[in-house]
Amino acid sequence: MSAPFLRRHDCRLCGSTDLKEILSFGETPLANAYRSPDDTSPEVFAPLVVNFCNSCKLVQLRDVVDPEVLFKNYLYVSGTSPSFVAHFRDYAKTVAERFALGKDSLVVDVGSNDGVLLSHFKELGMRILGIDPAENIAEEATKQGIPTIAKFFTPQTAGEIATEHGKAHIITANNVFAHTDDVAGFVEAVKVLLRNDGVFIFEVQYLKDLVEKNLFDIVYHEHLCYYHITPLVPLFERLGLRIFDVERVPTHGGSIRVFVGWAKGPHAIVPRLGELLSQETALNDSAPYEAFAKRVAENRTKLLAMLTNIKKEGRRIVGYGAPAKATTFCYALGIDASTLDYIVDDAPMKQGLLMPGTHIPIKAPSVLYEDKPDYCLILAWNFAEPIMKNHVRFIDGGGKFITPMPEPRIV
Ligand SMILES: [Zn+2]
Structure with a gap:
């Protein structure tokens, strides 16, 4: 359907x-x-x-899939990943120091999910507010002490927040800015809510990392845009705002953290913005994307051959991690339950469910030790290191991990 x-x-x-x-x-x-x-x-x-x-x-x-269908009942909960918790703690601390936030400062997080970022701003003493369209997650976050409005971020919602709480010193949006079809509408909402000296900070996966590391599986329906800075600079200029700084951060295989203020605001442009822009020229033509598509196809063939050989030897393969990107990954490769017996995932809410489309069952990681499969393909490749570290016992027991990015490799 x-x-x-x-x-x-x-x-x-x-x-x-x-x-x-x-x-x-x-x-x-x-x-x-x-x-x-x-x-x-x-x-x-x-x-x-x-x-x-x-x-x-x-x-x-x-x-563009109807956002009501995509986001109303969302399963992704960021606080369940320990490395994300550390990432967001540092994020809050850095931002609070750099922009001299005080006890009255209001921090609004758009797409706040379980409130992991806001919880760190709260610890630092700031006023906080989350916005997230997933009703189930917003309700739970509010119960846990992170006030969260279950709505999409529109100029109207922004206006309601500004009336009730005042304008925001900081508006953050992590891995949601690329989810919006009406980008100008999202920026208009930021403008309604942002103080004159305020800063809008968003993190999105970086196109340069996607292309250079062959991260084809981060392409799925939620991610409408794959950003580099080049198209963003004129967008914000057109809307009366200005990008004044960009940082590269390691999240999700490589992301950028973009800092935006008012065009006439107090934040001066940082030199590294120009440096990053000059490194992006290769992305401003369609040719490198043809080479990218070719590499993706080659890696697909390579991994399928590797998996087929393992199966021919009568050995069993399972997967590790059932993030959204695993859906694109398995589907693009035609991997189903005949290749991967099951996938294990650390998030209890995913255990017992089936992967979309391929219907591969999702189980708890402890099953690795009861069932003892021969190979484990790491689908949550951005967590490959912690996964392998946490499961040294699997390796000691004769198991082998396979990492798929930037190209397939048995570890
Ligand atoms: Zn365009």
Whole structure:
């Protein structure tokens, strides 16, 4: 069954119709639509096609799945990953120091999920507020002491917040800015809520890392844009704001943390912005994306051959980690339960469910030690190191890990 989606024929940043298709996965299941084993309802699929805008250079999905379908009942809870907790603690501390936040300062986090970032600002004494459309998660976060509004971030919501709480010193948005189809509308909402000296800080996965490390599986329906700085600078300028700094951070295989203030605000442009822009010139043409698609296809062939050989030897393979990107990964490679007996995941809420589309069962990591499979393919490759460190016992027992990125390798 096809998900309700909208096909765009223009660029969502600049409106140009000069778009070029650079990657297509055909129709794929929604990456976060984990299924209960007794669910017999028809599964929802939508086209997953990536375009490059020849005009503003934005890499973006062509089709937009209805956000109500994607985000209302979201399973991803960031606080469950220990390395994310550390990442967000440092993030809050750095921002509070750099922008001299005080006890009255209001920090609003858009797409606040379980409130992991806000909890650290709260510890530092700031006023906090979360916004997240996932009602289940917003309710739980509020119960845990992180006040969270279950809404999409629109100029109207921003206005309501400004009236009730005052304008924000800091607005953060981590891994949500790339989820929005109406980018200008999102920025308008930021403008309604941001103080004159305020800073809007967002983290998105970085296109340069995606291309250089062959991270094709971070392409899924939630991620509508794959950003580099080049198309963002004119976007904010057009809307009266200004990017004044950018940092590269290691999250999700490589991300950028972008700092935005008012065009006439107090924050001066930091030199590394220009340096980063000059390193992006290779991404401003469609040719490198053709080479990227070719590398992705080669790695796919290589990994499939590796898995097929292992199966031929009569050995068993399982997966580690069932993040959303594992849906694209398994689906693009045609990997199902005949290849991976099951996938283990640390998040209890995913255990017992089935992967979208491929229906590979998800189990608890302890099963590795009861069942003793021969190989474990790490699908949550951004956590490969901690996973292997936590499961030295699996290796000591004769098990082997396979890491798929930047190219498949048996460790
Ligand atoms: Zn464009």
